Amino acid sequence: MRIPLKDVTPELETAEVIGWVHEIRDLGGLAFYILRDRTGFLQAAVIKKKAPEAVLIAAKEVSRESVVRIKGVVKESDKAPGGREIIPESFEIISKAETPLPLDVSDKVLAEVDTRLDNRYLDARRPKVAAIFQIRNAATHAINDYFYNEGFINITTSKIVAAATEGGTELFPIAYFEKEAFLNQSPQLYKQMMMAAGFEKVYEIGPIFRAEEHNTTRHLNEATSIDVEVSFADHNDVMDLLENVIIAAYENVDKTCSDAIETLGVDFSVPKKGFPKLTYAEAIDIAAVSIEEDIAYGDDLSTSAERAIGEEMGEHYFITDWPTSIKPYYAMPYENEPEICKAFDMMHPRMELSSGAQRIHQHDLLVEQILQKGMSPEGFEFYLKPFKYGMPPHAGWGVGMERLIMTMLDLPNIREAVLFPRDRHRVTP
Numbered sequence: 345m346r347i348p349l350k351d352v353t354p355e356l357e358t359a360e361v362i363g364w365v366h367e368i369r370d371l372g373g374l375a376f377y378i379l380r381d382r383t384g385f386l387q388a389a390v391i392k393k394k395a396p397e398a399v400l401i402a403a404k405e406v407s408r409e410s411v412v413r414i415k416g417v418v419k420e421s422d423k424a425p426g427g428r429e430i431i432p433e434s435f436e437i438i439s440k441a442e443t444p445l446p447l448d449v450s451d452k453v454l455a456e457v458d459t460r461l462d463n464r465y466l467d468a469r470r471p472k473v474a475a476i477f478q479i480r481n482a483a484t485h486a487i488n489d490y491f492y493n494e495g496f497i498n499i500t501t502s503k504i505v506a507a508a509t510e511g512g513t514e515l516f517p518i519a520y521f522e523k524e525a526f527l528n529q530s531p532q533l534y535k536q537m538m539m540a541a542g543f544e545k546v547y548e549i550g551p552i553f554r555a556e557e558h559n560t561t562r563h564l565n566e567a568t569s570i571d572v573e574v575s576f577a578d579h580n581d582v583m584d585l586l587e588n589v590i591i592a593a594y595e596n597v598d599k600t601c602s603d604a605i606e607t608l609g610v611d612f613s614v615p616k617k618g619f620p621k622l623t624y625a626e627a628i629d630i631a632a633v634s635i636e637e638d639i640a641y642g643d644d645l646s647t648s649a650e651r652a653i654g655e656e657m658g659e660h661y662f663i664t665d666w667p668t669s670i671k672p673y674y675a676m677p678y679e680n681e682p683e684i685c686k687a688f689d690m691m692h693p694r695m696e697l698s699s700g701a702q703r704i705h706q707h708d709l710l711v712e713q714i715l716q717k718g719m720s721p722e723g724f725e726f727y728l729k730p731f732k733y734g735m736p737p738h739a740g741w742g743v744g745m746e747r748l749i750m751t752m753l754d755l756p757n758i759r760e761a762v763l764f765p766r767d768r769h770r771v772t773p
């Protein structure tokens with residue numbers, strides 16, 4: 345039976361292990377082979393005078409990153425990783441790696457991001473990369489758990505759509521038999537329709553596609569969105585929910601991923617409940633005194649504005665009460681002041697993590713807002729019809745999973761938080 349490397353201890357006396365050859369150190373009479381699997385490292389020590397002939401032949405032939413099976417005696421050893429080593433009695437090369445490797449897995453030579461992504465299967469063998477995805481897994485698990493425990497229904501909506509969710513964002517067209525269709529930019533319209541369907545609390549964690557031409561360190565052309573919609577809730581209710589979900593993700597990472605955090609060497613702390621709230625007007629004022637370019641009420645927040653406000657805030661925070669003119673048509677205007685709406689963004693000091701709002705649930709007001717944005721209601725028949733037959737008031741948000749992980753782990757580039765990123769230039773692997 346194969347034993348995970350972390351479980352190999354001298355108490356076992358003998359063990360059979362399988363792993364990748366992470367490092368080879370030949371000291372003449374003695375050679376060390378550091379084996380690696382998902383769980384850790386184990387040193388195999390081949391003492392040339394004592395080792396069986398077959399072990400010597402395999403040990404000489406093996407290359408780094410080959411997969412090997414070793415059987416032998418486990419002994420204590422102060423200098424070896426984990427304080428123990430295996431002395432091979434048999435050494436079998438299961439799958440030999442060609443040389444040279446396209447990428448150094450032992451981190452002695454740091455490769456360019458492109459080389460790493462071209463060879464992601466090798467790159468992901470690096471403990472620092474594996475740690476990111478272990479943490480992403482723990483965050484996803486906590487989020488799913490949170491929603492399940494709160495009675496949310498996990499939905500899956502189609503990513504092939506006939507129309508844009510919002511004007512503005514570029515869509516990827518696809519050939520759909522004799523029609524044109526697109527890859528969906530957001531499940532927004534579908535989760536709202538599920539409010540009409542009476543599901544009350546839904547969420548989806550799935551892909552969103554944005555054909556944005558820009559190539560930045562925080563945009564992907566295919567991202568993962570954590571999307572939520574809740575009936576009988578307003579913007580304040582779902583901001584509270586959003587804080588809880590973010591904190592649940594951080595807490596589970598804190599609780600279950602201490603090794604991965606240590607591998608990454610990041611400063612990790614769980615954000616505190618009660619994220620401060622700024623109005624959009626206050627945010628503009630902060631940006632106006634801190635950035636060089638002109639910024640005025642009614643403008644979108646530029647990257648430099650987001651950074652300046654983030655520096656001032658120093659923690660997660662909300663920007664509320666946005667001008668209705670710069671938020672999507674489905675955001676609910678305040679009854680007494682319709683120029684502003686019940687939309688919010690949730691920000692990490694480095695960037696936007698989420699946008700959300702209380703939504704318009706009145707059919708005629710929604711049509712009016714669509715027209716105001718210069719769009720045509722005809723394209724939205726399927727979406728608008730449910731608003732005529734008993735649509736409850738509702739609110740929701742979407743969080744980018746990759747941005748959540750990127751900011752949680754202080755990663756320099758969003759591509760680090762995706763296995764196979766899709767950007768302006770990359771569609772393989």
Ligand code: ATP
Nearest residue numbers: 554562563564565567696697698699742743744747
């Ligand atoms: P930004 O202004 O930062 O480009 P956005 O306002 O266009 O983002 P939304 O449409 O509000 O994005 O989407 C909700 C969330 O989904 C964002 O806050 C972000 O976390 C994530 N997201 C959106 N677009 C992308 C993208 N291209 N790459 C990665 N994450 C994205």
Ligand code: MG
Nearest residue numbers: 689696698699
């Ligand atoms: Mg947004």
